[in-house]
Amino acid sequence: MERDIIIAPSVLSADFSDIRGALAEIEASGTGWVHLDVMDGNFVPVITFGSKFISDIRPLSGLFFDTHLMVNEPSRYIDMFADAGSDSITVHVEACRDVKATLELIKARHVDCGITLRPATPVSAIEPYLDMVDLVLVMSVEPGFGGQGLIPETLDKVRRLVELRGSREYRISIDGGVNRKTIRDVFESGVDIAVTGSAFFNDSDKRGFVHSMSKGLGA
Ligand code: DX5
Ligand code: ZN
Numbered sequence: 001m002e003r004d005i006i007i008a009p010s011v012l013s014a015d016f017s018d019i020r021g022a023l024a025e026i027e028a029s030g031t032g033w034v035h036l037d038v039m040d041g042n043f044v045p046v047i048t049f050g051s052k053f054i055s056d057i058r059p060l061s062g063l064f065f066d067t068h069l070m071v072n073e074p075s076r077y078i079d080m081f082a083d084a085g086s087d088s089i090t091v092h093v094e095a096c097r098d099v100k101a102t103l104e105l106i107k108a109r110h111v112d113c114g115i116t117l118r119p120a121t122p123v124s125a126i127e128p129y130l131d132m133v134d135l136v137l138v139m140s141v142e143p144g145f146g147g148q149g150l151i152p153e154t155l156d157k158v159r160r161l162v163e164l165r166g167s168r169e170y171r172i173s174i175d176g177g178v179n180r181k182t183i184r185d186v187f188e189s190g191v192d193i194a195v196t197g198s199a200f201f202n203d204s205d206k207r208g209f210v211h212s213m214s215k216g217l218g219a
Helices: 016-028 051-060 078-083 099-108 154-165 183-189 198-202 206-214
Strands: 006-009 033-039 064-070 088-092 112-117 135-139 171-175 193-196
Touching (some): 016 051, 051 078, 064 193, 078 088, 088 099, 088 135, 099 112, 154 171, 183 193
Parallel strands (some): 064 088, 088 112, 171 193
16 A cells, blocks of 8 residues: 655754744745754753744744654643744653653643654553644654664564554654664554654655655665
8 A cells, every 4th residue: 555654854864053944944945844952961962952043934834743742841831932933842751750741741732642662672661642733753773863874673673563553543653763774674564753853854856755755765
């Protein structure tokens, strides 16, 4: 059966001094999504940007804003990132004191509610929340940096989440090391969405990249 997955370019690999240009490139590539990596320098070693950046770029683009919070105790910031114009907000299970309460804060804002886990965290850690979420993001690299290699074992988590889904409607996304070489295995694992940072921004044919990657083809 023919299926297309969503390709979500991450601005982490863009030149922040030309964010307008980066958003225009993403839109022109034919995808409808952009992935926004928020890092706090605490849950992960690096600091990227906060909600002001997102609200500033919101008027520039009609793309679906897929916000990935790599932030400790994200419950403090859900309203800020919803107000900024996020269409989905994804939090790390490892970062929340009260996971259920945090997901409820997201749901109360009527944006898509996502949960994610580090490569070393088992799927069992998020299983209790699968009834609540619209999106499960499988980290296929250690969060914090673009340009790392995909950890192949993380695809087993995608397969497990496909099995567990049953009649639930969550979408499965994967983040880290997705490129023309890894896309076939990623696609075959059963994901609905693939985040891609460095591979997208390093590719000279962005339209061709999104077109083939969405069909699980490297070239
Ligand atoms: C890593 C981020 C990713 C990153 C992916 O912590 O969550 O979204 O941008 O970058 P690539 O595609 O270069 O691995
Ligand atoms: Zn991400």
